Amino acid sequence: MRALERHRKLSAIWASETGFRGWFSTVNHNDLGRMFLFTAFLFFIIGGLLAMLIRVQLATPHSAFAGPEIYNQIFTMHGTVMMFLFAIPTFEGLAIYLLPKLLGTRDLAFPRLTAYGFWCYAFGGTMLIVAMVFGIAPDGGWFMYPPLSSAIHSPGINADFWLIGITFVEISAIAAAVEITVSVLKYRAPGMSLEKMPIFAWYALVTALMILTGFPPLILGSVLLELERAFGLPFFQADLGGDSLLWQHLFWLFGHPEVYIIFLPAAGVISTVLPVMCRTTLLGYGWIVSAALALAFLSFGLWVHHMFTTGIPHLGLAFFSAASTLVAVPTGVQIFAWIGTMWKGRPELHLPMLHILGFFVTFVIGGLTGVMVAVVPFDWQAHDTAFITAHLHYVLFGGFVFPIFAGIYYWLPHFTGRRQFFRLGELAFALVFSGFHITFLAMHWAGLLGQRRRISAYAPEDGWTTINLISSVGSFILAIGIAMILIDVLLHVFTARRSRRNPWNASTLEWAMITPAPAYTFASLPQVSSRDPLAREPELATTLARGEGFLGTPRDGLRETLAVDSASGRPEMHVLYPANTRLPIIMSAVTGLFFLSLLLKFYWIVPLALAGVIVLAWKWVRSLGLRDDPAMQPVGHDLNLPSSATVERAPGWWGSVFLLTANGTFFAALLFGFAFLWTVAPGWPPPVWFTPSVAELALGVAGAVIAPLAMRRAIRRNRAGDAPLFSVLIALSGSAVLGIACAALMLRAPAPTEHAYGSTLLVLGGYGLFHAIIAALMGGFLARQIRCGYTSAKRRAAFPIVALWVKYTSITGAIILLAAHLSGMLS
C-alpha cells in the first residue's frame, strides 16, 4: 500500500465529523487537546482582564472604580480563573495533544474520558463566568476560608458557585490525570522503556499522580463546606464541634502541591525545548527525573507553611519550615541541570529561548522569596501582605506562563504546519518581561511597607500611592505584551508560510509526522531504541508513513493501537479504541445538571440527574463487550498479540487503580478530618455519642468479607471455564449488605446539625453507602454480561476490574463501620 493511500484510509477511520458538529462528538486527542488549549486561553484572557481591573482599582488611593463588594468578586475570580480554569487545563490540553505523539502511539488510553473531562471543564468554567456576569460570583478569596465563606457570614449563592463549580471542574482534572497516568505507563511505542521515555512524559506522569493525590482533599473540603452551607452540618463551626482550621488543612493539602502541579509540566516544557534551542541533549536526565519525583513528594509536606500565623505549636512550625527549605534542593537541581545544558550546548536566541530566559530570571527570584517566607519569623511579618502576592506571581508567572509561552512558540509550527513570519513576538516578549517585573517588584516593596492583600482602597497617608501607580503602569505594559503575543499567534495561524517538517531539528517523536498532525497521528507505530529517536533515525517520519512500523495496515475501519509493559516497553496487548460519539458531552451535561440542581436547591432534580448518569455510564461500558473470543492479532514485524479484552490487567483495570488512588486519598482526608475534629476542635466531646450495635457491625463486616472472596471465586471459576454467575451474585449481595449497614449508620447517627460528630458519621456512612451502590451496580452489570454471553474464560478483562472496586468498597466500608461503632463503644 502506498503512503498516500494509507493516509487516506487511516484518515477516514480516525477523523472526527466535519464542521462544528465534530466538536461535540470527537474523541480524538488532537481535537480535544486543541479545544482544551483554546478554552484555557479564553479563560486566561478573562483572568487577565480581571487583573487589569484590580490594578485600575489600586492605581490611586480612595479609588471609586469598584465598590468593595464588586472588588471582592474581581480578585476572587481572578485567582480562581487563573488557578483552576487556566493553569491546570493548559497542562491537560498540552499533555492531551502532545503525549501520544511523544510516546509514539495513536491516542490516549481512554478517548471518551478525555472528551468527558473537556466538557465538564467547559461547562463548569462557563458556570463560574456566567455567575460573574450576573454579579453573583464568589467573593471570599480563591481559598474560600470559613467562617467568612460560611452561610452565616456569606449568605447568598456566591460561595456556592465556587464550591460546586470548582468541584465540577475538578472532575475534569481527575479524569485527565487518570488518562495521562495510564497512557504514559501503558501506551508507548514498542521498545520505549521507562529509560527511553521523553522527559516531558516523566513530568506529565509525576504531575498526573500529584493531581490524583492532591485534588481529593479540596474536593472533600468543598463537599463538607457545601453541606454546611446547604444543610447546616457544622464541620467548620467552632461552637458546634467543628473547626475552621480543618478547611485550611484540607485546602492547603491541595493548595501547596497545586503550585508544583502547575510548575512541573512547565519544567517538562523547558526540559524538552531547552536542549533543542541549545543544539544539545539534556544534561543530567536521571538527576532531573529524580528531582521531579522528590519535588512531588516533598510538596505534600509543606501545606502548613500557609498556616504559620494560625497559632500552631512551635514543633509544627519547625516541621513545615524544615520541609519548606528542603524543597529548594530538588528545584535547584533542575535549575543547575538546565544551566549545565546551556553551558554544554550552543544556545540560539529563538523566540522560545527568550521566554526560557525570562523564566530563569523570574522563577529564581520567586524561589528565593519562597525560601524567605519559609522562615517562620519573616513569614509572620509578611503574611497576608502584598509581598506574598508578588512572591506567588513570580513563582506562577515565572514558573508557568513564561515556559508555556516558550512551548507555544516551539510547538506552534506543529499545530499549524507553518513557520513564524512576523517578528511581533520578540517585541511582545520584551513588553511582557519588563511589564511583569515593574508590576511585581513594586508589589514586593508595597508589601514590605505594610500593604495588606485584598484591600480595595488605601489612604494617601499610607505612603503606597507611587508604588501602586508604578505597579499599575507595569501591569498595563504586561497586558499590551500579552495582547501582542495573542495577535502574533493569530497572524501565524492565518497568514504564515508553510513550514518544513521538524523546523527546529528536534529529536523527539512528535516531529516524525506531517504537520499539522493527522487524525491518526502515526501511520505506523515506531520501534524505539533510543531516547532521541529522530537523532538516531532522521528518516523515521518517512519510514513510518510507508507503514514500515507496527500496525501499518489499516483494517476493517478499526482504530487500533498497542499497549506495552510499563517498565520495558515490550508490546503486551492489542487495543481497539471507540469511535466518535456524543455520549461524553451528554454525560457531562447530565453531570452538570446534577451540580446545577444542587446549586439552585432544586433537590428533586438531583436523583433524576444521578439516575441519568448511571444509565449513561451503563451505556458507556456496555459498548465495550465482545460476543466472540478474539483471536491473537497480527500487529506487524511478525508479532501477534492478545486482545485487551482477554488479559487480566486491561486498560480499564489500570484506569480503576488510579481512580481508586484518588478515591483513597479522598477517604484518607475524610478520616483525617474526623480525627482532627475529635482531637483538636473545641466543643468536644459531643453531647450524644453514637449507640453502637454489634449486630449491625457484624453484618456489615461480614458483607465486606464475603463480597471480595466471592469475586475471587468468580474469577477462578471463570478462568477454569465454570459458571461464575452465582459467585458474582453473592459478591453483589455482600456489597448490598455492607451498604445496608452504612445506611443504618446514617439513619442512627446523632442529630447531624447539632454537632460535627453526627455530621461526620453521616458523611462517612454516605461514603460507604455510595460505594456499596457502585459495587452493586458493577456486580449487576457483570452478571448481565455473563448472562448475555459477553464473557468467557478468554474474555475475562471485566472480572478483575469489578473485583478491584468490590475490594475497595469492602475495605473502606469496614473501616467506616469500625470507626463509627468503636467511637460509640469507647465513649
Place this chain on the structure above:
Amino acid sequence: MTEIFRILIAPLVWFVSFSAIYGLHGVLCETGPGAFEGWPVQRVVLISPVLLAIALQVVNLWMLYQPRFTAPAGLLRFVSRAGGWTGLVATVWTLFPVVALSACT
C-alpha cells in the same frame, strides 16, 4: 510495577512518617503534659517513631544497594537510589525538630 514501587517507596515512607508524627504530635499535645525521667512524655513518645522512620529509611537504602533487591542497571537503578537518599535526608531533616525543640509550646 516493581520498578515504580522501588522508586516511590522511600519518599512514600517519608510522607507517611512525617504526616503520622505530625498527627501524633497533635494528639499528644491535646492529652496534656506529663514527665518521664525529667523529659516531657510527649517528647519521649515522639522521638521513638522518628528513630523508627530513620531506621526504615536506612534499611531501604541498604536494600537498594544489594544485588538481590536493586533495580536493573541504568536509569531506574539511579532514580530508585536517588529516591532512597531523598527519603533518608527528608526524614532526618524534617523530623529533626522533634529532637531539638520542646513538644507543645
